[in-house]
Amino acid sequence: MRRRGIARSDVVWVSMAIALVVAAIVVPITMGDALRGRIFAGAAPLFGQWNPHVGPGSIPAVVIAVAAVMLLPGWASRLRWRTLTITVWVTAVTWTLSLALIDGWQRGIAGRLVRPDEYLSEVPGVHSIPGMLATFSDRILDHQPDSWTTHVSGHPPGALITFVWLDRLGLGGGGWAGIWCVLTGCSALVAVMVTLRNLGAEDWARRAAPFLALFPGLVWVGVSADGYFMAVAAWGVAFVAMATQRRGLAAAASGLLGGAFLGFSIFLNYGLVLIGFVVLAVLISARTARPLLLAVPAALAVVGVFRAFGFWWFDGYRLVVDRYYQGIASIRPFAYWGWANIAATLFAVGPAVPAGLGRIFGSRMWRHPVALLALGGLVAILAADLSALSKAETERIWLGFSLWTMVSTALLPVHRQRVWLCAQVAVALVVNHLVLTYW
Template sequence: MRTSRRELVAVAVGLVLVVAAFVVPHLHLGIVTPLINATPERIRSFADTAPIFGWWNAHVGWGTIPAVVIGAAVVLWGPAVAQRLPWRAVPWVTWATACAWAFSLAMIDGWQRGFAGRLTARHEYLRQVPTVTDIPHALRTFSDRILDYQPDSWITHVSGHPPGALLTFVWLDRIGLGGGAWAGLLCLLVGSSAAAAIVVAVRALTEESTARRAAPFVAAAPTAIWIAVSADGYFAGVAAWGIALLAMAVGRTTRWPALPAVAAGLLLGWGIFLNYGLGLMVLPALAVLMCASDWRAALRTAAPAIVAALVVVAVFAVLGFWWFDGYHLVQERYWQGIANDRPFQYWGWANFASVVCAIGLGSVAGLGRAFDGAAIRRRPGLHMLLLGALLAVVFADLSMLSKAETERIWLPFTIWLTAAGALLPPRSQRWWLGVNVAGALLLNHLILTNW
């Protein structure tokens, strides 16, 4: 196997980041630490395994054997199967594999602790669902309850997100699918479908062979550790399909490209009412539009998408929730909590170590090839998608509104980075795919992740 200088540099930087992020908390370097003004008990609760949110706990579970089998199968046969399957089957098989991989990783921690009970924790959305008896009233008064230290403040995760996130679980409960298992299943199915969305988008903007090479990397990505049981997995899936539909419109892979453009706008518009941070999906969206044949084609795609997104904004405004009011109040709420004790001097760079853990060193190696000017000029699709997602991560970091827990919070961006493995030479892809799978298994078995 031959490795280029760009791959080596990217992997070396990633390794240094990860090692430093895990070691620095134990060096007592003052403010360059994951948590300040904290007791040993609080450090164990919030920074025991920094930069990953969790606790050291070497363990195995019901999901161990299935996870090892699925991971090994993807490494051994995934690239060949992805090349031989009829194209129509590739997104479906990629989704099914990603779903099984994510569920098996969750089950390493057990059914209740690893899956059914995750979204019923005291700061999670499901604890708030029974209190929403009047949805129109909840929307009208949503912003009034964002700030902390009020008698009727929303619980942490509800206050930190627009109302669409809570509404999703309220609607799920209203149709008789209440409880942690159903909520977890929604997050698992929608979140893992992002793998299919990515290969669809890559094919629309590049060529089918590139999408096929990306399929094994997105199907067995380490990001799956956090997709199965966090609402951010659901957010990532919604945003991914929004970008994929936009790519289909730009690539004109359908007879009426305006239809996927409108659908993309509706999904991306809905996305910003699930998570304020999804406003940064404008960067991957712009990257997609830059792949259009000319500015007129980009405008023909962007116009219906923007109008559709504004319709979603208008509906929420009419119902009583103005996005910008919520966003400004959330910033204030953020600094009322633990954010004050998480210094940017550590998390400003340790967040990127979390990204390396989430996407795997194999995908990091692929990112080393994303900055190839000649390749971008020749066929910009995948390179532009990767650079757009990477730029979104950088902006999210610089905002200082994402300190810690970014392996989960940044899923809508990092899932795209896993596709970077498609840029690696074919003969080395199986090796790097194995590195990703081994890293995910190691991390999930050594750390009991909080999500």
């Protein structure tokens, strides 16, 4: 009876998620141009255009997904830890690339980050990184002769600096930038597993591993810079988790790295300050705040370096809010996006996450690492939504938070994992074949 009741709970939570997604699709259609002309999302709630298509990645994407669904649940419990983490990363990388190649090499990978509104269009104009930082804030607002492009102006300078560094290392152009985002972005899945293991939940990390490898959000990791942002923040959390368990120099190094990664993450995306909810979840789970003794100074040191070169984070944030409402955000209605944002995010996490979260809410395991991390990600999503600074495109923008809700999939019954994994990969494959996503 208990098992039957839990299954019924899964159905209820997934049904509510599906209802929200259906409503987000149907409402713009039924409301006509009065709403469609203001939401600026051709495949609402996703940012893209309806365009059924296949490509060179179609068959590999299906083959990799089928193989992973069949093999990963068994491997997750049997493989050595290091082998498992490598397997998860390799599976995620190959599947992400195959998903991106459904749109072809140029449209799916090499051309994503070279559009006029993207980061790489500004790289040739950066002759001096210190000089760029000194004047970065002056160019955030729109309607100026030297205003930054949309993505550069909407983010702190860390993202642009990264692509400038890649260019100077001889890895310039959209192809290398796309590969960088995929390789780093997929490493975030390993960071989640490492976090769980360091919180004494290795068995749960293994149970979540197949779901992480087939994370539907990988559709947007391949290719958007937000996949890279997600990874930097995730490794920051993982290093903090390591610092809770280690002693001596190892703990100090982990704490410093955690702070440095987290500090740099907020110079990639202003919204990643909300990753603090996940960090808090780690500290509560470990029942210690000791890592903060070095993590906080390390993070502040990163802030200090940027300030020394002329960029003050708070000035940038204030100006980016103004810039945000200089564009289509002033037209996009929050009355729709306030809830449709969640529907868009459901495409990135798949139906297994609502089921997993439902099991948390229906249990008494609130202090378990799985519950705390998943709820930390969920709270970050809700806070980002309430800020009204993420109207649309949240399937991409919130990857850094959505990732942590994925740990809730560890609560799903092992004997039903393949069923849930089929649902997860179906979401990603359907989205990439029916919608021409902007990223």
